[in-house]
Amino acid sequence: MPLPALPASNTRRGALQHGLAATALVALPALWFGPRAGQPAERRLTPSQTEGPYYPVRLPDDHDADLLRSGARRYQHGQPTWLEGQVTDPAGQPLRGAAVEIWQCDHNGRYHHPGDGNQADPDFQGFGRVSVDAQGRYRFRTLRPVTYGGRAPHIHLKVKLGSRELLTTQVYVQGEPRNERDMLWRSIRNEADRAALTVPFEPVSDGLLARFPIVVAA
């Protein structure tokens, strides 16, 4: 299935420039005025967050992009959701060869993990891994995350390049009132960082669509 169009560009880039501003105004005025014509601005790195306790001990036999099917089983609960985006480096170049992994709880807030009693619905795959395409794009089929144990709804996510882990983070739902009560979400002090990890889950014809662009340093 062709991937839907991604956002034209990631414009979350300001803080690095702003952080340099005080110095730049005095000593390096060229930096204050941003990149020269023809030179793209550096993109802001996607913030990292803790891995949490429920990364799979053993990957499920089926760990493809569709978390709503596990082998022959179909998961019928929750709100079906597309999670997609592009993985780039700070210069905006697609990170070819990267893999994206996600894991999350089922509609009852349970993980496939012994630390959570292995009580997740067996029809829910719970974990998925995809390789990005030539443009650095990835896409998963999963469910809108739900709250559990005081946590705001979130999807755990990793980016790997070969055996190297480039990023571990969590994706939050924009407009979700529980975000404000989530210790981990609240620990993100910078507004731009919060915005980077908190994305709209918008209605589409077959569920919800969440776009999560990822910027990592290779």
Ligand SMILES: [Fe+2]
């Ligand atoms: Fe979690």
